[in-house]
Amino acid sequence: MDSGSRYTTVSIPKTLFKRIEKLIEDTSFRSVSEFVTYILRQVVSDMEAEKLKSERLAEEEKKVIIERLKRLGYL
Secondary structure, three states: OOOOOOOOOOOOOOOHHHHHHHHHHOOOOOHHHHHHHHHHHHHHHHHHHHHHHHHHHHHHHHHHHHHHHHOOOOO
């Protein structure tokens, strides 16, 4: 990625581009790029939250296992 630019190009199928163009007609989105950026931010945020949640659960499970092993005298 060019270090002097804040943006990069992502290719999507033309058919999807046309569908998005129609979808955003009469909305506040000014372009397909703006809409795609909005959607990607939501998806990435959701995925990051899910990953964090999963990592927390794994840590909790690890603590439970360690505690059980301690109670059984293995640790």
